[in-house]
Amino acid sequence: MTQFRYLTGLIGRDIQASLSPMLHESEGDAQGLRLVYRLFDLAADGMDAGDLPRLLDAVQLAGFAGVNVTHPYKQAVIAHLDDLSPQAAQIGSVNTVVFQHGRRIGHNTDIQGFAENLRAGLPSGSRFGKVVQMGGGGAGAATAHALMGMYVGTLTLFDPNGARAAELCAALCALHGDGRAVVGQDLTAALADADGVVNATPLGMAGYPGSAIPQDLLRPDFWVTDIVYFPLETQLLREAKAAGCVTLDGSGMTVHQAAGAFEHFTGRKADAARMAANFHAALTGGTRR
Incomplete structure (x- = not known):
């Protein structure tokens, strides 16, 4: 009733x-x-x-x-x-x-949602030493704080708005420890020794086609997750899966x-x-x- x-x-x-x-x-x-x-x-x-x-x-x-x-x-x-x-x-x-x-x-409620998805969806033993995140907007702030709470060693943050990226990194470091979040300058270099990749941009959504990471920079030892869920398999996740990466969608x-x-x-x-x-x-x- x-x-x-x-x-x-x-x-x-x-x-x-x-x-x-x-x-x-x-x-x-x-x-x-x-x-x-x-x-x-x-x-x-x-x-x-x-x-x-x-x-x-x-x-x-x-x-x-x-x-x-x-x-x-x-x-x-x-x-x-x-x-x-x-x-x-x-x-x-x-x-x-x-x-x-x-x-x-x-x-x-995005912080809890993202953290729960990582805990449940990534294989046991997944490494979090160095993570690259694309996007520092509203959703990106939530995913970044969730990653810090999951004891990521270093988070390298890329965003087209440099001031926004710097502000978010400063807030993360003030709360979670100096040097744990840095503004990305060179994506190729940042990905060279990364363990995981997070897309916190709208790229991949219906209406925002494309991928935040060039396909040729994806390596099979990455885990890759996307906050987008429609479509469930974004271009990034499709290309990451083809490269042999562990992938996790945004559902x-x-x-x-x-x-x-x-x-x-x-x-x-x-x-x-x-x-x-x-x-x-x-x-x-x-x-x-």
Whole structure:
């Protein structure tokens, strides 16, 4: 029997292929909750970052429990919130906004989602001495902090925005130890003795074709993971697999961050295993909602 009703959603750009509505609504159904999850695709609606304030006003006034936030607004949304969880404040990135007692509280469940995916998805004994990460935006901040928490020796960070990369590296070093995060200068040199590669850019998403790593720089002793999940096998992962690398797609991160967001929205603990089964069923031909 349905007991409670929740309005939720996702704010982002070029997100029509998102499986987040299915993930949240199917978990709500399983728990006897009437949960509606709506996409707010600013590209499709002819809006941009300047429209975030009025969009947040609208969903808050409409009685939404909260919204997820994805590329490219995980950092831009912070200026329009009343408070941040300690973790969101620490990394300067928000992927979940909860409306509570007239206030907007920003959270980040990407760190947990990424770390859980690595722990469960990479082979036992995988090395984390030196890792190269592509991308230092909102998602990249979360993955970088997760990697530091997993005792990566040195993280080399590449981002087209040099100032953003430097700022993130400084924050990582201040929290996790001097010299553990450095701004990348030469990708070939950084990959020469790397153990793993993380793509935290939108490259590979539907609407953002391409790969963050040139194919000829991939070596079979790498592990390679991508935060993109649609398509599940990005160009990077396809080329890495052909090169003999251990590869890990973004589905686990997506499921675990969604489970965390579901708990923030509803106060109910999500069944991550059930969400993962629903997610993969949808990807392999099940019903999407």
